[in-house]
Amino acid sequence: MAAARNFDAELDAVNAAAELPPDEALPLLRKALNHRSNLIVSRAAKHAGRLHLAVLTDALAEAFYRFMPAAGNPAKTDPQCWAKNEIGKALAALEYQNTELFLAGMKHHQPEPTWGGPSDSAGPLRGACALALVQCREISSSTLLRHLAPLFRDEELPVRVNAARAVEQIGSDAAALMLRLRAELGSDAPELIGACLGGVLRLDGESALPWVSGFLTLGDELSAEAAFVLAEHRSPQAVTLLQTAHDATFNRDFRATLLTAIASTRLPEATDWLLQRVISGAQDSKLAAQALCDAQPPPEIAEQLRANGFPCSGR
Template identity: 55%
Template sequence: MAASKGFEAQSEALDALRHLTPEAAEPGLRKALGQRNNFLVAKAARLTALQNLRSLSGALAEAFHRFLQDAAKSDPQCWAKNDIAKTLAEFEFQDAELFLAGMRHIQLEPTWGGPSDTAGALRGTCALALVQCREVRSHQLLLWFTELIADKVLTVRVNAARAIEQVGSDSAALLLRLRAELASDEPELLGACYSGVLRLEGPQAIPWAARFLALGDDASAEAAIAIAETRTPEAFAILRATFDKTARTNQWFRSALLSAIALTRQPEAAPFLLDLIDRSPHDRQDAVEALCRSNPNRETVEELTKRGHRCP
């Protein structure tokens, strides 16, 4: 009972620091970062970010390395390491070795189904943080991220793809192309690869991305959204052509294509969807929903209203 009250008092004392000036809060946060309790340190790290106390970067780094030791016991669920890494990334901390250690950290903890890795979020956070370490060459970053894009955890693979995109080089685009070509992963990862290539290479990569529309599956829907986000006439043209060729038996993919067409924001998109509402009962509801989700302008809303439809 006494220990519980002590913990509650320390947690409340941390909450009180939120309302102080950064200068007044710094001593209390520095002390809290030295605590053994991972929940309190995680809370202190979040408050350090809120107060923008970059002067505590060294204390944050010390705490991070401390919780890497006997990690499953000292920092179950990686609570402290996660929040410390996020804060140091926000501060643009330049110690690449710290983030590399986090990117490679695997923390197996006991669960009913057997040991479970709780460090996936940490690996992804640290990978993204490594990109802003100015002394690390892009070639070295890509070598590290190549390790991570084969991680067992899907969210880590997705963050690895996003980190590769942020490297921003021709080599990064080629690596994302290669990963997408393997086509042996979850749609979310493939979507990150499609989007990354299109953002790095621009509209000239649309024909490449359009190849992945052919199957009409979840990954194809991710490709459609990635193409739409280029906001180009080429995107509208290829998505409409794909819609026209997609059989009505694949209504789910037709609906995904209509959402992507609306997302292109091209002048032809709204008239096409409104015409579809008028002439195709089979696609009417999907076209209405696509327009409503696209943040339509007043003219489009008025046209929908004339047809008896309203956006939520």
């Protein structure tokens, strides 16, 4: 009981440090990073990152390696990877520049027993380290791509998505080409392909719009991802591509998705086109009205929807 009370008191002290000025929190968090408990270390790392205590980067790195496989059984010393996950995120937030640490984190797998069989708790660590590696100034963009490429076959979807985001952050022509290739290969969750499409569009700009629109033709979940990637671009050309896809499909569910994507742009040409479908009594006028209303239109548009028999509160 005494040991439990002492642990609770130490955990409370670490959590309380988050509310202190940085100079007062510093010694408390430095001490906590040396604790044997992965929970206390994880909380200390989280607060160190939030308080932007760059002076603690060396202490964070030391704690990271203390919980890695070379130091023992990580599933026992750091169950659920709590300490390493938070340390990785904190070092990324503090723009730590040690590439070897992030590379070690990107390669780390930590299977742990669960009811459904072994589960890898290190996925968030691999994803966080991938994003952190991009900000390391000493590593070239081509070397970065070589290190990130294997993560596209990681068994954890969030890691693959973070790999796509990390590649996008490199910002080079080669990075855009890698994302294009991964999207063209398909055979993965729509979320990953959508991240690739969005990355290419942000890197290559409007010249990539026709390429992204090519993924609208299937009318499936991937097409829905592509629709919202186009909508996020918020350009008249993107709206036109979405309208063309809408007119070409007979899939009612996908038509509804496209109408929602068009409405989410909130561009005047998108709103006018949807409102005209409502007023003219088009076959999917109810879907168009719902899409407009879900986009929280301005009062004048909401009033026109109500005047045509579609209740809408607007903004």
